[in-house]
Amino acid sequence: MRDEAKDEGYQYFDKHIRNLPKNPDGSFNEFAPGFADNDVDAFRHAYVSGVFTQEFGEKTANILGWLNELSSIGSPAGGANMDLWNNSVGRKLGLQTKNRIKLAELVQKALQKNELIISLDDPRKFTENVPPKPEGDHSVIALKRNENGANEYFFDFKTSKVLSRAEFIADIKAGLYPSYGLKLVNGTEFPFSKKDNDPTNNLG
Structure with missing residues (x-):
């Protein structure tokens, strides 16, 4: 579901905000410059987190977002803060609608209103606590x-x-x-x- 939601986010961004680099087969070239630590990255995190909220609920979406950051290797300084902030915005938007197109529109509005972090230099800090997760054999x-x-x-x-x-x-x-x-x-x-x-x- 993560990959499906990510691709949906890219498609919406490419159609309504800015053209994104593509491979010869038409798929999005995520290895090209311009996909990380910017508005595309912010939109993707918020949209995917919103979809997870729609499908699984806010608490589970929060846990999955944290887990993704904890498993990320080589993230730049401030990268986790940026991603967790945008995930949080996405969860709030995901609670407002069950429709994915409407969700993408809400994320675009949040981007336009500067509610998302689109730069590692942004001084805003994500301050929520790490959610508890099952330990031991009950995983x-x-x-x-x-x-x-x-x-x-x-x-x-x-x-x-x-x-x-x-x-x-x-x-x-x-x-x-x-x-x-x-x-x-x-x-x-x-x-x-x-x-x-x-x-x-x-x-x-």
Whole structure:
């Protein structure tokens, strides 16, 4: 989903704000100058964070944004501050609409109103605390529920992998997640976390 949202953000930026460098096949050339630590970078972070908020909720989008920054290697000084600031703006905008086109329009307005950080020299500082995340063997959280309220997508902090319910169930059966079990409800299997005292564990 991250790559899909990122490409959507680039497409909107290319069409409505400024042409972006492309490869011969028409895809965006992210290795060309002009994609990092500027307005394109700011728009992308805000838009992707907004999409994650629409799909998974504000809290999970925040955790995923932090995780991405913690796993980034070689970011310039101030880069994480810029990205986390823009992620935060994107989450707020993602709460305002479920429509992705409308979200992109809101991000563009935020860019025009100087609400995004587009330069490493910007003095504004991101000051929110790092959100808690599951530790130890209970490394999985539920990301998204279906219309019936059942957990459908999960995220493993150890592997940085998004799992569908079917994938998570298969991995539990294969013994890859000994701290998780399965319960049968009306003929359907659902993953659950074996009891622990971690408040960040939202599976049990």
